Amino acid sequence: MSLGPDPVKSRRRATIADVARAAGVSPSTASVVFSGKAPVAEATRERVLAVAADLGYTGPDPRAASLRRGRSGIVAVALEEHLRTAFLDPVKTAMMDGLTDGLAELGAGVLLLRDDPGAGPDAPTLATAPIDAAVLIGCSPRMRETLEAVRARGLPIVVIEGDAGDDVPRIELDNREAAAQIARHLLALGHRRAAMVTLPFDSGRERGDATSERIAAITTPVTRERLEGVREVYPDARVVSAGASMIDEGLIAGRLLFADPEDRPTAVMAQSDLIAAGVIRAAEEAGLQVPQDVSVAGFDGIAVDGLGEHVLTTAVQPAAEKGRAAGAAIARMLAGEQAASIRFTCTFREGTTTGPAPS
Amino acid sequence: MSLGPDPVKSRRRATIADVARAAGVSPSTASVVFSGKAPVAEATRERVLAVAADLGYTGPDPRAASLRRGRSGIVAVALEEHLRTAFLDPVKTAMMDGLTDGLAELGAGVLLLRDDPGAGPDAPTLATAPIDAAVLIGCSPRMRETLEAVRARGLPIVVIEGDAGDDVPRIELDNREAAAQIARHLLALGHRRAAMVTLPFDSGRERGDATSERIAAITTPVTRERLEGVREVYPDARVVSAGASMIDEGLIAGRLLFADPEDRPTAVMAQSDLIAAGVIRAAEEAGLQVPQDVSVAGFDGIAVDGLGEHVLTTAVQPAAEKGRAAGAAIARMLAGEQAASIRFTCTFREGTTTGPAPS
DNA sequence: CGCTCCGGTCGAATCGATTCGATCACTGTG
DNA sequence: CACAGTGATCGAATCGATTCGACCGGAGCG
Numbered sequence: 001m002s003l004g005p006d007p008v009k010s011r012r013r014a015t016i017a018d019v020a021r022a023a024g025v026s027p028s029t030a031s032v033v034f035s036g037k038a039p040v041a042e043a044t045r046e047r048v049l050a051v052a053a054d055l056g057y058t059g060p061d062p063r064a065a066s067l068r069r070g071r072s073g074i075v076a077v078a079l080e081e082h083l084r085t086a087f088l089d090p091v092k093t094a095m096m097d098g099l100t101d102g103l104a105e106l107g108a109g110v111l112l113l114r115d116d117p118g119a120g121p122d123a124p125t126l127a128t129a130p131i132d133a134a135v136l137i138g139c140s141p142r143m144r145e146t147l148e149a150v151r152a153r154g155l156p157i158v159v160i161e162g163d164a165g166d167d168v169p170r171i172e173l174d175n176r177e178a179a180a181q182i183a184r185h186l187l188a189l190g191h192r193r194a195a196m197v198t199l200p201f202d203s204g205r206e207r208g209d210a211t212s213e214r215i216a217a218i219t220t221p222v223t224r225e226r227l228e229g230v231r232e233v234y235p236d237a238r239v240v241s242a243g244a245s246m247i248d249e250g251l252i253a254g255r256l257l258f259a260d261p262e263d264r265p266t267a268v269m270a271q272s273d274l275i276a277a278g279v280i281r282a283a284e285e286a287g288l289q290v291p292q293d294v295s296v297a298g299f300d301g302i303a304v305d306g307l308g309e310h311v312l313t314t315a316v317q318p319a320a321e322k323g324r325a326a327g328a329a330i331a332r333m334l335a336g337e338q339a340a341s342i343r344f345t346c347t348f349r350e351g352t353t354t355g356p357a358p359s
Numbered sequence: 360m361s362l363g364p365d366p367v368k369s370r371r372r373a374t375i376a377d378v379a380r381a382a383g384v385s386p387s388t389a390s391v392v393f394s395g396k397a398p399v400a401e402a403t404r405e406r407v408l409a410v411a412a413d414l415g416y417t418g419p420d421p422r423a424a425s426l427r428r429g430r431s432g433i434v435a436v437a438l439e440e441h442l443r444t445a446f447l448d449p450v451k452t453a454m455m456d457g458l459t460d461g462l463a464e465l466g467a468g469v470l471l472l473r474d475d476p477g478a479g480p481d482a483p484t485l486a487t488a489p490i491d492a493a494v495l496i497g498c499s500p501r502m503r504e505t506l507e508a509v510r511a512r513g514l515p516i517v518v519i520e521g522d523a524g525d526d527v528p529r530i531e532l533d534n535r536e537a538a539a540q541i542a543r544h545l546l547a548l549g550h551r552r553a554a555m556v557t558l559p560f561d562s563g564r565e566r567g568d569a570t571s572e573r574i575a576a577i578t579t580p581v582t583r584e585r586l587e588g589v590r591e592v593y594p595d596a597r598v599v600s601a602g603a604s605m606i607d608e609g610l611i612a613g614r615l616l617f618a619d620p621e622d623r624p625t626a627v628m629a630q631s632d633l634i635a636a637g638v639i640r641a642a643e644e645a646g647l648q649v650p651q652d653v654s655v656a657g658f659d660g661i662a663v664d665g666l667g668e669h670v671l672t673t674a675v676q677p678a679a680e681k682g683r684a685a686g687a688a689i690a691r692m693l694a695g696e697q698a699a700s701i702r703f704t705c706t707f708r709e710g711t712t713t714g715p716a717p718s
Numbered sequence: 719c720g721c722t723c724c725g726g727t728c729g730a731a732t733c734g735a736t737t738c739g740a741t742c743a744c745t746g747t748g
Numbered sequence: 749c750a751c752a753g754t755g756a757t758c759g760a761a762t763c764g765a766t767t768c769g770a771c772c773g774g775a776g777c778g
Contacts, residue, residue, distance in 0.1 A: 070733075128421055129468055
């Protein structure tokens with residue numbers, strides 16, 4: 001009885017059938033003991049469990065279970081960029097965090113996939129991984145191809161910050177309105193000379209003053225929407241693009257803006273908090289006080305490491321909620337319901353970095 | 360022939376058997392067409408592919424394939440903390456990046472798991488996910504339990520920055536030596552009054568000056584090793600602990616160190632670059648020039664966003680390589696070989712933030 | 719007392735693909 | 749001309765678990 005695993009076939013791991021046999025029950029009963037999907041007599045349960053421990057059976061093989069169930073409990077998250085890049089952005093991190101939360105509630109794990117065809121011959125892809133659904137962060141043209149394979153498999157898909165076609169639910173933000181609100185705030189404070197520092201226009205990440213042609217060619221939806229929002233209020237604001245959502249990029253852009261003492265803005269709207277932090281640093285570097293000499297507003301509402309005492313005036317976006325909503329949408333689709341796109345709204349937060357325009 | 364899917368069973372997705380039948384070949388041949396594991400006549404291949412497209416068959420079901428193969432192509436990465444926290448740390452991000460690279464070469468994806476039992480009744484765990492191996496980042500006592508289940512399943516495991524028992528391969532760093540090297544560098548520059556700002560001592564994250572009792576009770580190996588390294592050179596250096604590896608934490612610690620103009624260190628060794636950046640900011644805030652008035656060294660060798668012009672003197676650790684090595688170790692173990700622990704070494708980098716002690 | 723209802727258990731089909739050994743038609747060679 | 753060798757294909761077993769309908773004995777009810 002307690003001789004341990006059969007010496008002959010000890011190489012093979014015990015299966016639930018072995019356990020059932022040894023416990024003198026049917027495989028179905030043994031299965032139920034582990035899944036709890038049906039009532040089992042206490043005595044039986046204990047016997048099965050004891051035998052299982054004895055045989056070194058540690059529970060059903062997830063692979064087999066997922067085949068039979070038709071669910072693997074795994075949801076893919078497809079990123080366009082290198083992880084390093086993606087997680088440098090606190091907004092994305094927060095979103096991922098919400099997403100993992102939302103999916104965990106649903107009982108699913110997160111499989112990280114990079115949309116990188118050159119990775120290897122048998123690198124995992126959306127098409128070859130045992131997933132139940134997919135969440136796309138952004139949606140490059142290349143990604144749209146892979147996407148088709150997933151849809152053909154009939155798996156639920158959700159897109160965050162991107163466009164994958166009309167029948168794929170989106171998680172969006174009211175970028176335009178939120179940006180306009182910040183602009184109106186500054187206008188109300190009396191600022192006439194406003195400038196804006198944007199996120200990258202496209203994957204090119206060109207930096208510096210933007211021409212109207214460049215602006216017309218913006219491919220990143222987020223950048224465009226926030227820019228348009230500001231322009232509703234300040235149609236002629238100077239536009240400088242940053243190369244990435246980073247403090248140092250904001251610093252560079254800020255230096256550009258504050259270079260000419262004769263012609264400097266009294267208000268700067270940055271398209272991200274990180275950029276805003278850099279702009280603030282540039283201002284202080286130039287001997288300007290924030291907000292006495294210049295007002296600076298951000299976007300995102302994240303906790304910026306390295307901002308010191310300032311509380312940024314910004315549009316707080318519900319980053320984690322976006323992720324959680326994606327999880328919820330996946331859950332709904334998995335249950336066979338239709339999931340609609342969701343549009344989140346930002347909350348304006350007045351901090352200590354904006355104030356009345358200097359006279 | 361091209362009538363499309365059978366109207367009766369059109370609800371059901373086509374299987375490889377359907378394709379085989381429709382193409383007039385055996386399932387084995389059809390399978391081989393997709394896997395390429397055996398030669399197939401060009402004509403046959405094309406016919407099968409055509410039929411597959413016609414039937415809307417997009418390739419083998421990964422679930423079934425992984426059952427039969429015994430491999431799922433997924434490796435779990437277990438984190439102790441919230442994603443948000445983990446990815447706030449650039450070192451971890453870089454490591455994850457290397458890890459995903461290393462695993463992609465191997466043809467595996469990364470399943471993110473948080474070691475959080477309270478997540479949900481059927482939240483995925485190391486024990487219930489269809490994984491081929493696991494990488495642990497850190498190794499809390501709680502994690503060691505789950506660990507056992509994985510080992511019972513006979514899956515390869517690797518630990519980065521943690522200890523999971525002697526028979527689990529580790530990816531380590533020469534923290535102590537690297538820290539000592541930095542200390543010696545400062546000593547050679549003539550610094551006599553040195554201080555150090557450490558990473559958190561434990562999960563408690565208490566901040567401030569450290570008593571010898573607190574130091575004796577350090578549970579985080581990394582913190583302890585780097586501290587010991589410095590003490591080889593500066594046995595009596597003042598020790599201040601930060602609450603996390605963040606710029607703002609460094610700022611707080613720095614203020615503490617520079618509070619008393621009569622009694623301030625001329626050299627500060629931070630246990631991370633982020634902390635160092637905060638210390639530098641604190642120094643500048645206190646009107647001190649780096650490195651003229653005070654030298655500051657970091658640890659990690661990451662690109663710190665928001666450091667401005669400074670180039671940090673630091674110990675550059677091969678973060679991405681650590682991840683890649685973990686991937687390689689997994690690959691080796693998956694191939695049935697034994698994988699040994701690997702110890703990486705840091706490279707000392709002299710930047711612009713350290714200089715001769717002020718006279 | 720007979721009948722329904724229910725907790726508990728069992729059998730057997732099924733999920734979808736992979737793979738190994740066997741088979742078969744050919745082709746080149748001695 | 750027979751036979752070994754080879755490329756292509758086929759059959760059938762197998763991976764390990766889940767689940768649905770059937771079945772059975774006992775408790776509760778009228």
